[in-house]
Amino acid sequence: MTDSVQSVDRLTARREAIADLGDALRELIEHATATEAPAEELIRAAELVRQAAAPLGERIRDRSQLAAADDLLGGVRMYNPVIGSGSAIAPPVRIEAAGGVATGACTLGLAYEGPPMYAHGGVSAMLLDQMLGHAVTTSGNPGMTVRLDTSYRRPVPLHTPLRLTAEVTQVDGRRVTAIGAIATAETPDDALVTATGLFVALRADQAQRLFGPVMRNRRPA
Numbered sequence: 345m346t347d348s349v350q351s352v353d354r355l356t357a358r359r360e361a362i363a364d365l366g367d368a369l370r371e372l373i374e375h376a377t378a379t380e381a382p383a384e385e386l387i388r389a390a391e392l393v394r395q396a397a398a399p400l401g402e403r404i405r406d407r408s409q410l411a412a413a414d415d416l417l418g419g420v421r422m423y424n425p426v427i428g429s430g431s432a433i434a435p436p437v438r439i440e441a442a443g444g445v446a447t448g449a450c451t452l453g454l455a456y457e458g459p460p461m462y463a464h465g466g467v468s469a470m471l472l473d474q475m476l477g478h479a480v481t482t483s484g485n486p487g488m489t490v491r492l493d494t495s496y497r498r499p500v501p502l503h504t505p506l507r508l509t510a511e512v513t514q515v516d517g518r519r520v521t522a523i524g525a526i527a528t529a530e531t532p533d534d535a536l537v538t539a540t541g542l543f544v545a546l547r548a549d550q551a552q553r554l555f556g557p558v559m560r561n562r563r564p565a
């Protein structure tokens with residue numbers, strides 16, 4: 345087996361392990377949020393969780409280093425808080441995007457509760473920011489959100505399959521506008537939350553100022 349095949353195999357195995365840990369963490373969070381277990385059980389669980397966390401903290405990266413399993417330019421972000429399969433706080437949303445249009449699917453658990461039974465408004469805004477970002481990136485005009493206007497028309501139900509959509513509506517030099525919506529999968533035409541986002545493509549000097557350390561620390565593929 346060649347070195348490059350071995351390194352691809354190692355990367356695949358690492359990403360699968362990260363996703364498996366992510367699944368376990370999400371299960372932990374959902375159970376920890378929903379549990380009505382007695383205090384002794386909570387104390388015992390806290391002890392076990394701390395025991396599990398300790399070895400993970402022995403080799404860590406700082407914020408100027410990408411995760412070894414990430415591929416920034418290839419769009420792989422294992423710990424992204426919306427789509428990252430390794431993120432404990434990501435639902436995660438499964439997104440498909442091409443040509444400035446994105447669709448996504450997820451189900452939100454009790455950890456995302458704002459009003460009883462429904463999602464926190466900040467969570468909806470986070471999901472839509474990500475959706476719009478994918479639409480903008482696949483339009484060929486990647487940029488950063490500078491403005492996000494969100495309209496909450498109906499509450500977003502928890503434990504209900506959701507359908508998310510986004511599309512680019514305007515490209516004006518470095519400024520790109522996109523719109524998006526959250527609906528239930530059952531009634532995808534009835535928007536519960538809508539958003540309009542303005543994204544700005546970075547000038548080279550801005551990209552260097554904001555992301556210079558990360559790009560310098562990038563590991564060879």
Ligand SMILES: CCCCCCCC(=O)SCCNC(=O)CCNC(=O)[C@H](O)C(C)(C)COP(=O)(O)OP(=O)(O)OC[C@H]1O[C@@H](n2cnc3c(N)ncnc32)[C@H](O)[C@@H]1OP(=O)(O)O
Binds near residue numbers: 489517519550
């Ligand atoms: C696939 C990946 C999906 C990822 C999805 C997630 C996306 C995100 O969440 S990104 C994170 C959140 N966003 C940020 O942190 C961005 C913070 N903002 C910044 O750093 C800066 O505003 C930056 C660098 C983007 C732009 O710099 P800034 O100096 O503000 O703007 P500048 O470069 O001078 O101007 C560009 C244009 O944008 C306009 N603009 C900038 N901010 C705004 C705003 N808030 N509202 C309206 N227009 C604005 C300017 O007026 C200017 O317009 P024009 O070209 O007509 O003069």
